[in-house]
Amino acid sequence: MKFKFDSRNHRFIKEIIEKRFNILIGIIIFLFSIVAFKLFSVQLIHNEKYQNLVVEAATNIVEGSSAPRGRIYDRNGNLLVDNVPIKTIYYKKERGTTAKEEVELATKMANLIELDYSKLKITNLKEFWLVNNSDKAKELITKEEWTKYSERKLTDDDIYKLKIERITEEELNKYSELDKKIAYIYYLMNNGYSYDEKVIKNKNVSEKEYALISEKSSELKGFNTKLDWERIYPYGDVFKTILGKVSSETQGIPLELKDEYLEKGYSLNDRVGISYLEYQYEDVLKGTKAKYKILDDNSYELVSEGHRGNDIVLTIDINLQMRLEAILEDEVLKTKKEPNTDFYDRSMAVIQNPQTGEILAMAGKQVVNSNGELKVYDYTPGITTSPVTVGSVVKGASILVGYNTGKLQIGETIKDECIKIKDTPQKCSWSKRLGTLNDITAIAQSSNVYQFQIAIRVGEGNYQYDKPLKINKDAFTTYRNMYNSFGLGVKTGIDLPVESTGYKGTSTQSGHLLDFVIGQYDTYTPIQLSQYISTFSNGGTRLEPHLLKTVYKSNKEGTLDTVVKEVSKKELSKVKTEEQYLKRAQEGFIAVMNGNGLGVGYMGIAPNPAGKTGTSESFFDSDGDGKIDKETTTKTFVGYAPADNPVMSIAVVSPDISHDYNNSTYSSSVNKRITSRASTAFFELYNAGSIKN
Numbered sequence: 001m002k003f004k005f006d007s008r009n010h011r012f013i014k015e016i017i018e019k020r021f022n023i024l025i026g027i028i029i030f031l032f033s034i035v036a037f038k039l040f041s042v043q044l045i046h047n048e049k050y051q052n053l054v055v056e057a058a059t060n061i062v063e064g065s066s067a068p069r070g071r072i073y074d075r076n077g078n079l080l081v082d083n084v085p086i087k088t089i090y091y092k093k094e095r096g097t098t099a100k101e102e103v104e105l106a107t108k109m110a111n112l113i114e115l116d117y118s119k120l121k122i123t124n125l126k127e128f129w130l131v132n133n134s135d136k137a138k139e140l141i142t143k144e145e146w147t148k149y150s151e152r153k154l155t156d157d158d159i160y161k162l163k164i165e166r167i168t169e170e171e172l173n174k175y176s177e178l179d180k181k182i183a184y185i186y187y188l189m190n191n192g193y194s195y196d197e198k199v200i201k202n203k204n205v206s207e208k209e210y211a212l213i214s215e216k217s218s219e220l221k222g223f224n225t226k227l228d229w230e231r232i233y234p235y236g237d238v239f240k241t242i243l244g245k246v247s248s249e250t251q252g253i254p255l256e257l258k259d260e261y262l263e264k265g266y267s268l269n270d271r272v273g274i275s276y277l278e279y280q281y282e283d284v285l286k287g288t289k290a291k292y293k294i295l296d297d298n299s300y301e302l303v304s305e306g307h308r309g310n311d312i313v314l315t316i317d318i319n320l321q322m323r324l325e326a327i328l329e330d331e332v333l334k335t336k337k338e339p340n341t342d343f344y345d346r347s348m349a350v351i352q353n354p355q356t357g358e359i360l361a362m363a364g365k366q367v368v369n370s371n372g373e374l375k376v377y378d379y380t381p382g383i384t385t386s387p388v389t390v391g392s393v394v395k396g397a398s399i400l401v402g403y404n405t406g407k408l409q410i411g412e413t414i415k416d417e418c419i420k421i422k423d424t425p426q427k428c429s430w431s432k433r434l435g436t437l438n439d440i441t442a443i444a445q446s447s448n449v450y451q452f453q454i455a456i457r458v459g460e461g462n463y464q465y466d467k468p469l470k471i472n473k474d475a476f477t478t479y480r481n482m483y484n485s486f487g488l489g490v491k492t493g494i495d496l497p498v499e500s501t502g503y504k505g506t507s508t509q510s511g512h513l514l515d516f517v518i519g520q521y522d523t524y525t526p527i528q529l530s531q532y533i534s535t536f537s538n539g540g541t542r543l544e545p546h547l548l549k550t551v552y553k554s555n556k557e558g559t560l561d562t563v564v565k566e567v568s569k570k571e572l573s574k575v576k577t578e579e580q581y582l583k584r585a586q587e588g589f590i591a592v593m594n595g596n597g598l599g600v601g602y603m604g605i606a607p608n609p610a611g612k613t614g615t616s617e618s619f620f621d622s623d624g625d626g627k628i629d630k631e632t633t634t635k636t637f638v639g640y641a642p643a644d645n646p647v648m649s650i651a652v653v654s655p656d657i658s659h660d661y662n663n664s665t666y667s668s669s670v671n672k673r674i675t676s677r678a679s680t681a682f683f684e685l686y687n688a689g690s691i692k693n
Contacts (some may be wrong), residue, residue, distance in 0.1 A: 008258035066271045067287025068229045069278075070309035070554055072243060074318040075358075076690070077560065081243055083229040083308070087205035088249075089113065089213050091189045091198045094222045097250035099131050105221060106185040110178060112216070113209045115201055117184035125175065126167045127502035128183035133171075140166040176613040183306045189222075192250075196269045199250050203229060203512040239321050242362070242496070242547070244278030247271050276381070277314075277547065280497050284564075285309040286552055310564055313550040315358035317691050323681040324349060327674060328365040329376050335657070335670040336367045336374055343620045343632050343656040346379050347670060348386070348526045349678055354534035354640055354649040356569045357543035359494075360682070360691065364526075384494060387502035387523035390636045390657045391614030392446045394488065394519040396536050396585045397438060401482050410584050413438045415480070416449040416474040420466045424511050427452060430615065443588030446613065448518045455479075455517045461510060473508040479516060480504075485542065485575045487531030488524050493544040493572060500525055520616055529651035533638035536589070537610070537646040540582050542620075586610060590643050602672050603639050603650075604680030611639025611650075614669075620656050641679070648682050650675060 017070045070425060072081035093102075130137050135692055140163050141149075148154045175183070188200050200223070201209070210225050231246055248256060252269040253261045261272055272286070273279040287309040348364035364379035364386075379386075402408030416434035429448040442450035456463050458478060459471030484490045491499050502523040517519040524532075535542045550665040551565040575582065589610040592599040603609040614636035619628040625686060634655045640646040652675045658667040684692050 003689075028332050029476075049588045061446075066228075066249070067289050068308045069231070069246065069271075069273075069287055070285040071311045071558075072277070072285075073560070074310065074316050074321075075311070075313060075549055075692075076317065076319075077361075078318045079234055080239065080314070080316075080318060082232050082234065084232045085227045086202055086230050087210045088202040088228040089200045089205060089209065090224060090226060091200055091222050092196075092224070093189070097221060101190055101221070103128075103131055103182070103186060105223065106182045106189060108220060109200065109223065110182045110184050112212055113201055114206075115181060116187065117181045120180055120184040120187065122172070122281045124187040125172055125180065125183050126164050128186055129167055129171060129175075130163060130248045131186070137163050160257065177376050192252075192269075196252070197249075202249070235318055235322065237378065238318065238325055239316060239363075239380070241380050242276050244276030244280070245274050246278050246513075247274050276496060277312075280495055281312055281548065282313055286314045308554040311552045311554050311560060312548060313552065313560065314547050315353075315360065315549045316547065317360050317685065319690055320351065320361040320682060320685055321363065323685075324361045324678055325349065325365070327365045327677045327681065328363050331372055331670050331677075332365045332367040332376060335668050336369070338668045338670075340658040340660075340662060340664055341668060342661075343630060343659060344654070344668070344670075345656070346382065347652065347654040347674055348379065348383050349650065349652045349674060350383055350526055350530040351678065351682055352530050352534050352545060352649050352651075354538045354543075354646050357534070357545050358549065359530075359545055359547050360648065362527075381498070383526045384496055384499045385525065386655075387500055387525045387528075388636070388653055389520055389522075389616040389618050389632050390524050390529060390653070391519040391527065391616030391634065392448075392534075393614035393636050393638045394483065394517075395443055395446065395451055396589060396612060397482050397486050397488065397532070398451050398479065398517040399443065399585050399588070400575070400577050400581055401458055401479055402454035403584070404482070404577055405458050405478065408439065408454050410580070411438050414440075414442070414453050416447050419449060419452045419463070419514065421469045421511055422467055427511070427514055439584065440588045442592050443585070444595070444610070445599050446592075451517045452514045455513050456510075459510065459513055466671035469510040471510040471513055475513055476516065477509055479636050480522075481512075482575075483522075485573055486535045487528050487542050487572075488526070489522055492527050493570075494527055494532045495546050495548055499527070502528065519614060526651055526653045529636065529638055529653065530649065533611075533640060533651055534649045535575060536582075536586070536638075537640035537643075537649055540577065542572045542575070544570040544572055546570070586643065590641075593639070599637070599639070602675045602679075603636060603641060604676040605683050606639075606641035606648075606679045607683070608642040608644060609639055609679070610641065610643040610646075611637060613637055618656055620659075630659060630661070633658045633667060635667075637671050639675065639679070641683075647686065648679075650679060650682075652678070 002154055068083040071079060074080055132517060141159060145154060145162065149159055185200060188198055191198060213220065213223060214225045226398055228249060233240055249271060253266060253272055254274055257272070258268070259275060261270070266272065273282040274522065278285065288307050328347055328349060335341055345368065346366040349362070350359065351361045362380060362383050364382045366377045367378060368375050368380035399408065403410070413436050415436045416429055418432065428446065430446065434445050434447055437445060437447050437450055439575060455475065456469070456471065459475035461469050461471040463469055480489060489504060491503060502525055505516070505521045512521055527528040531542060531545055546567055548567050550563060552560045553562040553564050555561065589612055591597050592612050593603065593609045594600065598613045599611050602611060602613070616634045618632045618634040620630040620632045621628055625631065635657050637652045639649070652671055654671045654674070657670055682691065
């Protein structure tokens, strides 16, 4: 077949090729234009910027040791936490230093400094022996074991462990006290990561030692001196647990916090806040380390100075805090010597400004019988982590449910007589002779039955004596929603890293609803009680409790001048109820503290107080086997003053203060004593102008 040339097709193909070629040329020109523009930008327009980046990339920048943290003050400017410089002798291994050289360095150091080496362990001494007796160490391994090692049946670790095991006591006894000191210094030099600074001595470093090591640092390869810092507490142990802890230089970042801090750009050997406020406000308190540029001759040039972290002012009044802690310590010791207190061991209290959410003082004390001697320990963290059954203090919230649902009218009377549901024990008030009560007297006299009758109505139950009682399970939700709006059963939002919400019962039996409305079912923490009474007192606004008041920029003069951040009150929610109902419930709390109310005398010199007592049946693990085996009584109190314009609220909890296993009805008045003394302490300081809103 002969090919027939078609001129039209040829022209068509040629046109297509020319178009594609022109498009390709256009793309190439466009790309070259971009490259040319970029080159022009780099070399002329932004030349200086990119030169600096190159220099920066080629410059080796290192950070100095950790900078001091910010200071912590109370609300009146009293210094609670500060830094004090400490002389430190440290070792940082230089590249290429051998084990033999390190032994020689340790020997030199042993003759220059005094050092307590009592913490030297046998293992440390054996490791030191291995370094100094490498030939003898090889002889500790049999030929068969070396064969297995060559066959990879034994690892380096296996061989090392065998050597350690076979070093005899006779060999170690050859070491003198000086040798042991050298061994301990060698251990300190190699403990932890090889690139870290190792603290050799930072306690009781003498001026002579400090000067001597500084002068001889060029001879003592890797050894040097520096001024480090440690936290000091001008008020001793007062509030110290909540102030929190900072890791030591030798500890660095604890393992459990490693990932969190490394993600934020920290180094493993950085000193960081590891508990409570030091941890909570790490970002504020941490100092900025100095930066140095390493020059060609290995000398250092300062790039930027380090400085102390920002200072924080707390809402705490340290004078009130000291008095509250002293009161608690005195009372827990006194109470433990009273009858029926076998299972009692702690009390906790919180004083708050209900208008702002500021915590003015908070403390917990635990008393422990140690070999016949009573000792008191701090238990303040339990305020956020130790829930209890709180009893009748919740009745202010309970009665509001009755008003809100229309199941209770203001002023309505109910006869106080025991409730009996089929197959369950009677449920009564603390006294069987309270008579006919209205809503105010029911709160003042802490009638359980009054609340039972309201709950039955809310649950749409039909109560008959000793008959089964069915209730609508939604009643639990109705009550819990009201409680939650006051802060009970939910996190309060306090600015501490740990907070419990308490136990939430799962049963919806009718009897448990009756228990719930008198505070005998779910459990709550003292900080939740504090938020509850603060919300109740201020007109129904649930505020976030907080310990941080102000953040200040630190300065060399140590003065509080420049505000970085000021914490204002934070509204979390509003109680959903009519103003008339809340005021009516508040009248009940005022009645508690007057006349025949059960709270008379509870708040010392507090003017026009309002509040509510609580008693609950609690349960206790008496033998530590993890099983609840004893029934006890817990006492609580919540209050505020003055009732018409409260400047303080108080919540006090004393779990397991009594029991009836000794056939005795004695119950300690510890909660009343603590509340009265603490309230008096507050108003003495408040009237003196020490506590300002």
